[in-house]
Amino acid sequence: MATVRLRDVRKSYGSVEVIKGVDIDIEDGEFVVFVGPSGCGKSTLLRMIAGLEDISDGTLEIDGQVVNDLEPKQRGIAMVFQTYAIFPHMTVRENVAFGLTIAGASKEEKERKVAEAARVLQMEHLLDRRPSQLSGGQRQRVAIGRAIVRDPKVFLFDEPLSNLDAALRMNMRMEIGKLHQDLKASMIYVTHDQVEAMTLADKIVVLKGGKVMQVGTPMELYHNPANLFVAGFLGAPSMNFLQVDVKEAAGDRVVVGNGALDPLQISAEGSSFRAGDRAILGVRPQYLDPSEDAAGMLHGQVELTERLGSETVVDIGLRDGSSIIAAISEDRVLKAGSNIGLTFDATKAHLFPHEEIREEAH
Amino acid sequence: MASKLTRSNRSGWLMAFPGVALMTLFIIVPFFLAFAFSLTNQRLASPNAAEYVGFENYSDLLGLAVFTLEPERDEDGAVLRDDDGEIDYPRLRNFTRNNPEYPGLQGKREWFSWQSGDNRTVVLASDVVFMKALVNTITFVFFVAPIQAGLALCLALLINQRLRGINVFRTVYFMPVVVSIVVVSLLWKFIYSPGDGLLNNVLGWLSFGAFNGIDWLGRTDTALPSIMAMSIWQGVGFHMVIWLAGLQNISPTLYEAGNIEGASKWQAFRYITWPGLRNTAVLILIVITMQAFALYAQIAVMTKGGPLDSTQVLVFQAVERGYGKQDISGGSAISVILFVLVLAISLVQRYLTREK
Numbered sequence: 154m155a156t157v158r159l160r161d162v163r164k165s166y167g168s169v170e171v172i173k174g175v176d177i178d179i180e181d182g183e184f185v186v187f188v189g190p191s192g193c194g195k196s197t198l199l200r201m202i203a204g205l206e207d208i209s210d211g212t213l214e215i216d217g218q219v220v221n222d223l224e225p226k227q228r229g230i231a232m233v234f235q236t237y238a239i240f241p242h243m244t245v246r247e248n249v250a251f252g253l254t255i256a257g258a259s260k261e262e263k264e265r266k267v268a269e270a271a272r273v274l275q276m277e278h279l280l281d282r283r284p285s286q287l288s289g290g291q292r293q294r295v296a297i298g299r300a301i302v303r304d305p306k307v308f309l310f311d312e313p314l315s316n317l318d319a320a321l322r323m324n325m326r327m328e329i330g331k332l333h334q335d336l337k338a339s340m341i342y343v344t345h346d347q348v349e350a351m352t353l354a355d356k357i358v359v360l361k362g363g364k365v366m367q368v369g370t371p372m373e374l375y376h377n378p379a380n381l382f383v384a385g386f387l388g389a390p391s392m393n394f395l396q397v398d399v400k401e402a403a404g405d406r407v408v409v410g411n412g413a414l415d416p417l418q419i420s421a422e423g424s425s426f427r428a429g430d431r432a433i434l435g436v437r438p439q440y441l442d443p444s445e446d447a448a449g450m451l452h453g454q455v456e457l458t459e460r461l462g463s464e465t466v467v468d469i470g471l472r473d474g475s476s477i478i479a480a481i482s483e484d485r486v487l488k489a490g491s492n493i494g495l496t497f498d499a500t501k502a503h504l505f506p507h508e509e510i511r512e513e514a515h
Numbered sequence: 516m517a518s519k520l521t522r523s524n525r526s527g528w529l530m531a532f533p534g535v536a537l538m539t540l541f542i543i544v545p546f547f548l549a550f551a552f553s554l555t556n557q558r559l560a561s562p563n564a565a566e567y568v569g570f571e572n573y574s575d576l577l578g579l580a581v582f583t584l585e586p587e588r589d590e591d592g593a594v595l596r597d598d599d600g601e602i603d604y605p606r607l608r609n610f611t612r613n614n615p616e617y618p619g620l621q622g623k624r625e626w627f628s629w630q631s632g633d634n635r636t637v638v639l640a641s642d643v644v645f646m647k648a649l650v651n652t653i654t655f656v657f658f659v660a661p662i663q664a665g666l667a668l669c670l671a672l673l674i675n676q677r678l679r680g681i682n683v684f685r686t687v688y689f690m691p692v693v694v695s696i697v698v699v700s701l702l703w704k705f706i707y708s709p710g711d712g713l714l715n716n717v718l719g720w721l722s723f724g725a726f727n728g729i730d731w732l733g734r735t736d737t738a739l740p741s742i743m744a745m746s747i748w749q750g751v752g753f754h755m756v757i758w759l760a761g762l763q764n765i766s767p768t769l770y771e772a773g774n775i776e777g778a779s780k781w782q783a784f785r786y787i788t789w790p791g792l793r794n795t796a797v798l799i800l801i802v803i804t805m806q807a808f809a810l811y812a813q814i815a816v817m818t819k820g821g822p823l824d825s826t827q828v829l830v831f832q833a834v835e836r837g838y839g840k841q842d843i844s845g846g847s848a849i850s851v852i853l854f855v856l857v858l859a860i861s862l863v864q865r866y867l868t869r870e871k
Binding site: 205 | 778790
């Protein structure tokens with residue numbers, strides 16, 4: 154168990170920089186998830202921590218020691234790959250014991266550690282099988298077993314559940330969560346799946362284009378996204394963004410509105426909006442409350458209703474021509490074409506500078 | 516919707532007919548004809564009708580006998596010696612030619628012999644040349660198969676790297692495969708030629724003139740090894756490519772996993788590469804074995820089986836007998852023996868390398 158510190162870590166391939174100066178602190182025993190769209194550099198960053206990729210610049214510390222130039226095996230890490238990377242010609246037992254075999258451990262030690270890992274992962278009955286006889290979830294369990302046996306300071310997971318089907322993914326997600334509770338080891342987990350990030354993480358690192366967009370607990374990120382990207386990335390359906398005009402600005406209090414939105418006072422701490430600016434107002438679909446009598450702050454027409462049983466997702470065309478989505482936590486029928494008014498709690502809305510739209514386009 | 520043409524059984528057979536007919540005519544029929552001919556006394560061209568002779572062709576080829584010659588003795592029972600002190604033995608042909616007491620030795624000739632006490636034990640064969648061909652072929656396979664496969668694997672490992680210009684090496688190693696074996700054999704005949712051959716020149720230059728030059732293909736002890744070396748060189752590129760395909764089938768993630776577990780280069784080879792090449796290895800072993808048994812062109816171009824039958828091999832013998840001596844039944848019998856031999860060895864290899 155150990156801390157991991159990244160200081161201005163960079164990675165370039167020739168003149169192309171893919172990791173553009175990343176600072177992350179991972180505390181002892183913390184479960185940290187790197188999340189971001191494909192190509193954001195999350196896997197590259199993980200592979201740099203593992204030692205599979207060189208670090209072009211900056212320092213990486215594990216347990217207080219700079220490990221930039223150490224071989225993977227000297228870093229005290231274990232890694233679980235998306236494609237499992239278990240050896241097809243070895244039995245489960247041999248796979249799990251692989252690191253010990255390499256290190257020349259005694260037969261008793263191997264037996265003991267394999268048995269221990271098998272117990273933790275509840276796969277004692279699989280030990281004598283070959284990978285070809287295992288399901289995807291079982292294979293991933295073997296890969297995790299191989300990691301446990303190493304007794305690493307830090308566990309690294311590279312999209313471990315992406316090759317599993319949906320039902321199995323949920324099971325394994327819970328098992329990995331339990332594993333973290335049992336082992337209390339530091340874990341770094343890479344995924345593009347925000348549900349995995351939200352449910353597993355103590356701390357989420359949102360990456361985009363080789364840069365850290367925000368670091369925080371899942372709830373911090375969900376309720377207080379630092380920027381438009383994080384706001385749009387976390388949450389399903391994703392947050393609605395409305396282009397609004399700033400009508401008045403006085404300190405932290407800003408009044409915004411547009412053709413579909415009645416003037417609304419909203420608090421925007423530490424921002425520098427001025428009257429006449431354009432801005433983006435973000436509201437999560439779950440916070441929109443429709444009333445059919447057209448009362449409310451947002452005005453539009455129902456275009457499509459998707460009933461999921463426990464939830465109803467409504468696609469609404471607003472009066473100014475844009476459209477938003479509302480998610481109502483009950484089964485409700487809204488007639489397409491009917492006028493609708495929406496209310497929401499202004500404290501749960503987020504105001505972003507309009508310039509971020511342009512940054513998003515990059 | 517599938518049209519009537521693609522669904523009709525008859526049109527299917529009609530389209531397969533040209534291919535099936537050619538394969539039948541040139542592969543299947545000759546294969547069974549070889550079996551049939553080997554049981555007759557068929558000649559390549561003869562006015563007489565062929566007769567069924569059973570397994571006579573096979574016994575003519577495979578017949579073996581062991582016979583112990585006792586020395587000539589005088590009245591006292593003392594061993595007689597010639598002027599050089601060598602023991603006198605009765606002449607072998609007294610026993611092998613029309614001797615009714617020894618019907619098993621009839622027509623056989625000495626293959627090899629060894630001395631035990633005063634006696635001399637002789638192994639006799641019905642067809643000494645065939646036996647030499649058999650032994651030479653097996654020797655050839657025994658050395659060529661492992662050396663060629665091992666060398667090809669080494670080359671494959673070397674060129675399986677991302678380095679600039681690595682394709683130049685791939686091309687160079689593969690080039691001998693593209694050149695006709697006849698051309699390669701002619702070239703190597705020059706390389707091996709006595710006196711001013713390339714190999715003798717190079718060896719002489721490297722040893723500052725101390726090396727006197729060898730007639731590589733003209734000596735019984737160097738002819739077969741010379742042909743082995745040249746055959747290995749010629750075929751190694753082909754097997755290198757097969758190994759390379761096998762190597763590239765191994766997922767790079769497995770090496771990364773090995774790297775994280777701390778595997779050294781050798782351990783990565785031992786635990787990841789080699790097991791991953793298992794199926795490739797079985798394929799290569801069987802292909803090389805079959806190719807090596809089929810050795811012909813090198814012999815035909817370079818030595819014609821000589822000197823003193825030291826490079827006789829089975830396929831060369833089959834051709835020599837069938838067409839040179841017009842004894843097509845004898846040639847067929849050799850082909851069938853070769854077929855059975857290769858089949859048996861392949862089956863044994865498959866069994867030994869089976870998935871456990």
